[in-house]
Amino acid sequence: MSATLIDGKDFAATIREKVAGHVRHLHEEHGITPGLAVVLVGEDPASQVYVRNKGAQTKEVGMASFEHRLPAETSEAELLALIDRLNGAPAVHGILVQLPLPDHIDAAKVINAIDPAKDVDGFHISNVGLLATGQKAMVPCTPLGCLMMLRDRLGDLSGLDAVVVGRSNIVGKPMAHLLLGENCTVTVAHSRTRDLAQVCRRADILVAAVGRPQMIPGDWIKPGATVIDVGINRIPAPERGEGKTRLVGDVDFDSAAEVAGAITPVPGGVGPMTIACLLANTVTACCRAHGLAEPEGLTA
Numbered sequence: 001m002s003a004t005l006i007d008g009k010d011f012a013a014t015i016r017e018k019v020a021g022h023v024r025h026l027h028e029e030h031g032i033t034p035g036l037a038v039v040l041v042g043e044d045p046a047s048q049v050y051v052r053n054k055g056a057q058t059k060e061v062g063m064a065s066f067e068h069r070l071p072a073e074t075s076e077a078e079l080l081a082l083i084d085r086l087n088g089a090p091a092v093h094g095i096l097v098q099l100p101l102p103d104h105i106d107a108a109k110v111i112n113a114i115d116p117a118k119d120v121d122g123f124h125i126s127n128v129g130l131l132a133t134g135q136k137a138m139v140p141c142t143p144l145g146c147l148m149m150l151r152d153r154l155g156d157l158s159g160l161d162a163v164v165v166g167r168s169n170i171v172g173k174p175m176a177h178l179l180l181g182e183n184c185t186v187t188v189a190h191s192r193t194r195d196l197a198q199v200c201r202r203a204d205i206l207v208a209a210v211g212r213p214q215m216i217p218g219d220w221i222k223p224g225a226t227v228i229d230v231g232i233n234r235i236p237a238p239e240r241g242e243g244k245t246r247l248v249g250d251v252d253f254d255s256a257a258e259v260a261g262a263i264t265p266v267p268g269g270v271g272p273m274t275i276a277c278l279l280a281n282t283v284t285a286c287c288r289a290h291g292l293a294e295p296e297g298l299t300a
Helices: 008-030 045-060 076-087 107-111 125-132 141-154 172-181 196-201 253-257 271-289
Strands: 035-041 064-070 094-097 161-165 185-189 205-208 226-229 233-236 245-248
Touching: 008 045, 008 141, 008 271, 035 045, 035 076, 035 271, 045 064, 045 271, 064 076, 076 094, 076 107, 094 271, 125 172, 141 172, 141 205, 141 226, 141 271, 161 172, 161 196, 172 185, 172 205, 185 196
Parallel strands: 035 064, 035 094, 161 185, 161 205, 205 226
Antiparallel strands: 233 245
C-alpha cells in the first residue's frame, strides 16, 4: 500500500475537541448551551444505534441532548406538531429527524417543516437552495465531513479536478456544490455516465458515493489522487464463518491504495465524521441564532 490512510476516527475526535472547546466558550462567555433534539419514530435497529451514539456524543462535548422516541404508529400530524414545538423552543438549536420514517409519514413534508436555521442535517429545501447558490447554509453532515478531510489533506483545493461518483441529494449533489465553492473543476458522474472509468482517471479528488460495493477498482484511479469513499456496503464474508459479513466501500480498497496518494478506509473513514459534523452544525446554528461569531474550522 502506497497511499496515506485518512483516519476518520482520529479526525472526528479532533473535530469533537474543537466543538467541545467552543461549547465551553459559549457557556462561559455568554451563558449559552447549544442544544440538539433528535426525533426517532419506530423501532428500526440501525436508527436506534445511531440515535444512541448521537445522544452520547452530544453530551460528551457538553451540549444539551433532547431525545424524542415515538412509537411507529405515531401519526404524521403528531410528528409535525412535535417539530413545531421544537422550532419554537429556545433551548433547541438543532433538530434532526432520524430517517427512514414509517411508510405512512411523508419524509419530505417532515424535513421541510423544520426551521431551516435549526436543520442541522441540511436537508430542508431552503438549505439545499442556499448551498446550490453559494450562500450561507446548513450543510449536510457527510459532505461537510468529506470537505473537512480534503482541506486537511490538501490545503487549498482551488483548480483541482474533482469527480463525484453518485448524484444523491444527501451526498453527491451537495458534495459537488461544496467542491465548486472551493474552486474545483467538478464532474458529477453516475451509473449512466459513458466511460465512467476514464472520467474517474482524470480526478485529482475522487469522491465515491454510489452505494455499490467495490465498484471502483484501482486502475480507475489517477496516481496520487485523493480518494474519499463514502460507501458503506455489507457483503458476505465466508472466510469469517458461515453467514458472516463485512463492510466495504464503493472503492476496491486494496487495489486503490496501491495507486492513490491518500484514501479513506471503510469502516473508519467518512463514517465517524458524520456525527462529528452534526455536532459542529449544532454549534454553528447556535452561534447564528445568537448573532455570535461562527466557530473556525467547523463550517463549509
